[in-house]
Amino acid sequence: MLKHLPVLLTVMPLAGAFLVPVFGRSGRGHRMALVTVAVTLLAAVTMLGITAGGEVLRYRVGDWPPPWGIELRVDALGALLASFFALVYLAVTIFAGRDIPGELNPASVHWYWSLLLLLLAGINGVVTAHDLFNLFVFTEVFSLAACGIISIRDRLDSLEAAIKYLILSAVAAGCILLGIALVYMVTGHLNLSYLAAELPMAARLYPKNVLAMVALLTTGFALKSALFPLHVWLPDAHSSAPSPSSALLSGLVVKVGIVALIRLFTTVFTGPVIAALPVPVFMIVMAVGGIIFGALFAMTQRDLKRMLAYSTVTQVGYIYLGFGLLNETALTGALLHIINHALLKSMLFMCAGLFIHRTGKRRIADMAGLARHMPLTMSCFTIGAMAMVGIPVTNGFVSKWHLVLGTLHGGQPLLAGVILLSSLLSSIYYFPVVVAGWFGHPASPPPPGPEGPPSMVWPIVALASLCLILGVWPHLPLRLLGDVARTLLGR
């Protein structure tokens, strides 16, 4: 059983996704989804226990040996990401249990749970894949599922956003597929290890093909992860989707593209291949663009969820910045920020979701005086805002510490300035919301009653506490990610 864990990580949610529409009508779907996610979390954590010591789990699907068979690999990074992603997923799924039935047409609720599980299968598939084609397939799985959970709400703006996402996603898929075709043409392999062995030779023989391939793959995955200026789909998609979907999209889905790129750049396009190409520089420039412009756009938003969505553009920029610097500290920071931002942004979107659920309003101005009626939500939002700015004892501080230290290690104090400037901008758009929430006077108070259903409040509180815990004791993920970053950079 333990041997099959890597594949179970993908197969369990996939099976769940097919079973829910069949057996999960009349409210049972949510419970089935919950159980599936919980079991997936358990599998991921078990693997984390195994791989934390540096062991890598290799799995051959159908026992066919590579390069012909499909190989899955789970290292400490994969297990850690899968664990945290599943954890966020669990919280969001619990939260969605009360939120979704109110938001959707009753006939499509069970489809929502099915899509949710399909999305998880896609994410885990990408995290565990060790060959390019699987990477592509699962990227498509999660993209289409993401499209589904955006458009499932019968509203024009959701549909429009979903179509926008679908089209751009298709462009990305085209890029990735073309890139894979090129790489297969010059090397004859798709398995990442074999590719890594073949590519230096191929790069010497067919430099233009390799250049085009790297460009196509980078563009494709960058589009999926909303790297500036390919982020145009993100604000619409993330703000018009139902809140649990927004939480997953902003928290997890954009990260998956980055994880795929980190895998590719650290296992395949290494050494002489990448030395000839200015990809890291390109990433840094785009990341800086995203950091600054994301923050500037976020400042002008009136809609809470749109503001959070633009803030994601900034945070994705941080991750790419840490990645593009390609030194140990910065990469540790980037990887840590993937986890931290997943926790944070899902939590913030759930706060927004609860706010919308409770009051039916979604403008930032309507949040004034919210703390009187929803103190716990507002506390969690405040923690999230503080973490976004990077105030100590929140997890955002720890990743920012590594990112800034990484820029200095890389001899680029100017980039540290960029990170700090954008932190200041973050405070300019997050803190007025916090201040108005605690000290403002509401124009029209929401109907009296409790803060919200416990199943919606407690997932938020749990994630917020986790943000604080990881801010005070970041040692476990840090130690693991430090090792991972060293391994990935080949030192």
Next chain:
Amino acid sequence: MQQAFEFPTAMPALIVLIPMVGAVLAYWVGLRWESVRNWLCVLVAGASLVLCLSMYPFIREGGVVVTRLPVLLPLGLSFRVDVLGYLLSSLTAAIWLLATFYSLDYMKGEHGVNRYYAFLTLTLSGALGTFMAGDLFTFFLFFELMSLPAAVLVIHEETREAVQAALKYLFMTIGGSLFFFFSLVATYQLSGSVALGTKGLITVATPLSFLTFAGFLISLGVKAGMVPLHMWLPDAHPVAPSPASALLSGIMIKTGAYGMLRVMYEVYGLEFLQRTGWNSVLLTLSVITILMGSAVAITQFDLKRRLAYSSIGQMGCILLGMSLMSERALTGDVFHFFADAVAKSCLFLCAGVILKRTGKRDIRQFAGIGHLLPVTMACFTVSALTLVGIPPLNGFVSKWQLSLGAFDAGMPAYALALLASSMLNAAYYLPIVLTAFFDRSVQKEAPAVGVALNPIVKKGAIGWQLGSIEASAIMLVPMVLLALSCAVFALSPQNWPLRLAEMAARLLMQ
């Protein structure tokens, strides 16, 4: 260099923890029993004071009290209390105790009292931690823990003005802390350590180390109200409730100057700064701060705003003292932390009584107020004279030492700046005192706006009123104690704070 004895105890961690837990406890208790909460907060501040003072045996022997908690956060926490930290943390706890005590009456019947006490106590934890930090990271952590909850104190009134002041405060504080963050990371990058207490972490002058210095200067300058980064201060301090203003002006802005002191003498080191001359940046800015702060104070007619600008001027003196780089200047500097903290918090507490009793904030309406509130105005006068620097009072001692220090440093011109500061202080404090005691014109005018004043004025009772009528003992005692300590320490043969200041200066100059 003389090796300092290290006393590893958990005391500093305990001192920080007590108000932190106390704040949470106060909030929960306050939901049900208001008076229990009030006295709990006083008790917490008192306990912090007692514990701070109890470190004296270690300090007297020239030792440092050290606590290391390597388990928390990426770099671990550490506390390190030397004589400077000891003096300032004891001072902090003492003034906090008095201000909390004063609040018992001042905040009676106000809104959001529960929140006020909880955050007041939480801020104490931050301020104490800042003064006792053993490394820059811990300093940063507690600096934030102090600065952010303080925003809640600024916003307390929830008026439009208060919200705007608080937002301005928040943005500038966060902006400042980002600069600090940069410098913190850069220090770590340059030296591999952020521990305080070793002289000279950064020893090579490179562009990055200058950027680091500039980052420290900006971030700590924001907190210290250094011109041109002082913009938040005149807005934030007046809108807060008076005891909170007293702490903001008396203690919290001192943390910025304290940080600067540590950065200059421990992160960079005396020798390094003398070699590179980077301290001249601060030297110039501090003179501008003295002149600007004091000059603008003259043009303000809102009492609390005038006091806030006066704080800027006094911070200028403190910043000047540390950038002169001579031992006597440093002695005066550390003593001025003490003198200004005591006097300025006393002034703000007096302003609170005036506001509470008469509803007046505009000093042009203060005519005859000294007869109505004799004790308050007497305390006000003593504190004001201290800040002017009249001989038997604290302020004279510090200005004397500072001026001597300027001569020691071979820069006598800066003594003129101190003189100018005293003159300007006189120009804006003495008129208040004179109007309050000697202007009788109020009797001819119809009773002005002050509604709260009317019951007494109508009885025609402008004359010597005793404490019970002037204000309750709860408000008077802290003011009187502070006013007394303006004089007592300077007059007594054993000037205890001055001795500590001398020790601290010697330690820093080593």
